[in-house]
Amino acid sequence: xxxxxxxxxxxxxxxxxxxxxxxxxxxxxxxxxxxxxxxxxxxxxxxxxxxxxxxxxxxxxxxxxxxxxxxxxxxxxxxxxxxxxxxxxxxxxxxxxxxxxxxxxxxxxxxxxxxxxxxxxxxxxxxxxxxxxxxxxxxxxxxxxxxxxxxxxxxxxxxxxxxxxxxxxxxxxxxxxxxxxxxxxxxxxxxxxxxxxxxxxxxxxxxxxxxxxxxxxxxxxxxxxxxxxxxxxxxxxxxxxxxxxxxxxxxxxxxxxxxxxxxxxxxxxxxxxxxxxxxxxxxxxxxxxxxxxxxxxxxxxxxxxxxxxxxxxxxxxxxxxxxx
Amino acid sequence: xxxxxxxxxxxxxxxxxxxxxxxxxxxxxxxxxxxxxxxxxxxxxxxxxxxxxxxxxxxxxxxxxxxxxxxxxxxxxxxxxxxxxxxxxxxxxxxxxxxxxxxxxxxxxxxxxxxxxxxxxxxxxxxxxxxxxxxxxxxxxxxxxxxxxxxxxxxxxxxxxxxxxxxxxxxxxxxxxxxxxxxxxxxxxxxxxxxxxxxxxxxxxxxxxxxxxxxxxxxxxxxxxxxxxxxxxxxxxxxxxxxxxxxxxxxxxxxxxxxxxxxxxxxxxxxxxxxxxxxxxxxxxxxxxxxxxxxxxxxxxxxxxxxxxxxxxxxxxxxxxxxxxxxxxxxxxxxxxxxxxxxxxxxxxxxxxxxxxxxxxxxxxx
Numbered sequence: 001x002x003x004x005x006x007x008x009x010x011x012x013x014x015x016x017x018x019x020x021x022x023x024x025x026x027x028x029x030x031x032x033x034x035x036x037x038x039x040x041x042x043x044x045x046x047x048x049x050x051x052x053x054x055x056x057x058x059x060x061x062x063x064x065x066x067x068x069x070x071x072x073x074x075x076x077x078x079x080x081x082x083x084x085x086x087x088x089x090x091x092x093x094x095x096x097x098x099x100x101x102x103x104x105x106x107x108x109x110x111x112x113x114x115x116x117x118x119x120x121x122x123x124x125x126x127x128x129x130x131x132x133x134x135x136x137x138x139x140x141x142x143x144x145x146x147x148x149x150x151x152x153x154x155x156x157x158x159x160x161x162x163x164x165x166x167x168x169x170x171x172x173x174x175x176x177x178x179x180x181x182x183x184x185x186x187x188x189x190x191x192x193x194x195x196x197x198x199x200x201x202x203x204x205x206x207x208x209x210x211x212x213x214x215x216x217x218x219x220x221x222x223x224x225x226x227x228x229x230x231x232x233x234x235x236x237x238x239x240x241x242x243x244x245x246x247x248x249x250x251x252x253x254x255x256x257x258x259x260x261x262x263x264x265x266x267x268x269x270x271x272x273x274x275x276x277x278x279x280x281x282x283x284x285x286x287x288x289x290x291x292x293x294x295x296x297x298x299x300x301x302x303x304x305x306x307x308x309x310x311x312x313x314x315x316x317x318x319x320x321x322x323x324x
Numbered sequence: 325x326x327x328x329x330x331x332x333x334x335x336x337x338x339x340x341x342x343x344x345x346x347x348x349x350x351x352x353x354x355x356x357x358x359x360x361x362x363x364x365x366x367x368x369x370x371x372x373x374x375x376x377x378x379x380x381x382x383x384x385x386x387x388x389x390x391x392x393x394x395x396x397x398x399x400x401x402x403x404x405x406x407x408x409x410x411x412x413x414x415x416x417x418x419x420x421x422x423x424x425x426x427x428x429x430x431x432x433x434x435x436x437x438x439x440x441x442x443x444x445x446x447x448x449x450x451x452x453x454x455x456x457x458x459x460x461x462x463x464x465x466x467x468x469x470x471x472x473x474x475x476x477x478x479x480x481x482x483x484x485x486x487x488x489x490x491x492x493x494x495x496x497x498x499x500x501x502x503x504x505x506x507x508x509x510x511x512x513x514x515x516x517x518x519x520x521x522x523x524x525x526x527x528x529x530x531x532x533x534x535x536x537x538x539x540x541x542x543x544x545x546x547x548x549x550x551x552x553x554x555x556x557x558x559x560x561x562x563x564x565x566x567x568x569x570x571x572x573x574x575x576x577x578x579x580x581x582x583x584x585x586x587x588x589x590x591x592x593x594x595x596x597x598x599x600x601x602x603x604x605x606x607x608x609x610x611x612x613x614x615x616x617x618x619x620x621x622x623x624x625x626x627x628x629x630x631x632x633x634x635x636x637x638x639x640x641x642x643x644x645x646x647x648x649x650x651x652x653x654x655x656x657x658x659x660x661x662x663x664x665x666x667x668x669x670x671x672x673x674x675x676x677x678x679x680x681x682x683x684x685x686x687x688x689x690x
Binding site: 067069114115117118120121122124125126128129130132133136137139140141142251252255258262293295296298299300302303306307310 | 391395397399452455456459460461462464465466468469470471472473476477480607611614615617618622661662664665667668671672674675678679682
């Protein structure tokens with residue numbers, strides 16, 4: 001009961017999102033799997049996938065206070081792992097999910113063990129360098145057979161029941177469930193004893209260390225968790241696009257994560273989801289209004305937010321409410 | 325007679341240990357190079373490496389100076405480099421300069437590339453970085469956003485296609501007596517390449533090495549011998565103390581930001597005839613100069629220089645290695661790879677340095 005009461009808003013939102021395709025179909029008079037309803041299911045499915053990616057980044061940057069500029073490498077690694085295994089090894093979906101988890105876990109532990117040896121902006125720089133390495137490798141002509149080099153990995157076969165083109169509604173619900181599950185998991189992590197240590201590291205790493213926590217290990221845990229979640233989001237993204245490309249590993253993808261988290265408010269979790277919605281929907285409208293130049297506007301919005309709204313929408317709102 | 329005042333600095337290498345490490349690595353590298361290839365090939369790889377290294381230096385020097393003085397890691401530095409290249413190309417091809425020789429146009433391009441990048445750097449520091457000194461993390465977030473905005477702006481102005489920038493005629497004459505037999509002959513015939521130990525080497529690349537050396541000496545002299553340099557070095561040590569002594573540190577910040585940006589902008593113009601002008605060069609040079617800085621150590625001018633040269637040499641050696649093929653023991657066929665692999669593998673060098681000495685060769689341990 002208490003869970004219901006304290007999460008009324010969230011539950012209502014989930015209920016609304018479950019009803020959304022049907023309501024839209026009723027309102028427009030078009031069938032569920034055609035026209036406007038199908039389009040908006042796709043839009044929101046992308047929001048959910050981006051939301052998971054943003055959540056994973058918030059866990060690292062907002063909750064633990066570790067500023068990584070290489071988050072795209074996990075997103076891209078998830079996408080490429082899923083794509084290559086589905087297309088060339090013809091694996092089923094479940095083993096692919098397991099493989100994505102293993103690959104991104106190993107990747108984040110390796111990168112983390114090296115880059116967490118340095119701190120602050122230095123760490124941001126080192127992670128960016130690692131991400132660039134994966135970006136270059138994805139574009140390298142040596143692995144064209146598997147990665148498609150600069151053309152990207154095209155035509156990933158997605159199981160028929162989950163096909164984003166034919167079974168859009170299923171995909172919508174799967175990605176919604178994925179997003180809700182990850183949100184609950186991350187929230188659970190943050191309020192667990194481990195999560196409290198992560199918050200303590202963000203607030204004052206030296207103090208956490210003095211109290212007796214091995215902050216390196218905890219930061220590595222945060223990085224592994226966030227790396228795996230980002231990898232899963234990347235896998236979903238590959239399933240949605242039926243392709244994976246080097247752009248998924250680029251600095252632009254990392255900036256997207258930053259953008260979503262900062263717009264919503266770092267460390268607020270729900271803010272990341274809001275940021276994901278903002279990025280996807282406003283991006284769509286800007287693209288409509290300004291054509292291919294819209295990323296420039298996004299960059300400017302990002303800079304304005306960094307300058308004038310450091311706690312993001314949710315963060316500022318919470319601070320206001322606490323004062324008022 | 326007063327006692328000679330020597331001040332320990334972070335901006336120049338603290339000899340001898342750190343320099344010995346750098347020299348040691350360089351010597352090992354030379355040994356590997358000359359052991360593997362005949363001297364004339366080795367020398368030409370060495371010179372290619374130095375060319376790349378000095379180009380990386382032009383980016384990493386500013387990056388490191390800015391970080392050392394004001395603790396701002398400028399992620400937009402690669403973008404300034406790229407902007408320099410684009411502006412340089414635009415000046416080079418500008419209609420109102422069309423009557424002049426390519427040499428004059430190229431010199432103007434170098435100066436303008438540096439000036440525009442420097443002015444933009446100063447403007448960025450004044451308007452965007454300055455309000456955020458109390459929130460250091462947001463400074464980095466901001467500069468990362470600037471790389472994005474800068475890239476998009478350049479895309480909007482110049483489009484996505486890459487450009488080719490010709491070498492000025494001073495380094496680009498074809499003739500009967502080319503390639504020049506030696507450096508002296510070059511100054512009369514201006515051949516596009518010069519024979520070094522009997523192997524032709526592009527003369528423009530020698531110019532880049534020279535330009536890099538001049539820039540290195542100029543910055544080193546600035547830091548060592550001028551009042552501004554003393555203030556910068558003192559600011560690296562303890563900015564608050566310098567301010568307490570009545571020096572306007574903020575103005576020095578802007579100046580150093582502009583200086584670092586100008587170095588990158590000049591680097592962009594100088595690199596353009598070698599690597600071309602396209603949207604990828606900013607990220608590429610940012611990456612390599614990050615690696616240089618990790619190797620050399622943060623906030624140390626000498627470290628940034630040595631790191632950049634080492635990365636350049638490693639790149640040239642790696643390119644040669646992957647092009648000629650790698651022979652792995654117990655495997656019959658030679659493995660041939662694309663240069664991208666050499667590009668990516670410099671990150672592995674960074675990983676090794678992080679494992680052994682996270683503070684870099686010249687960095688302070690903390």
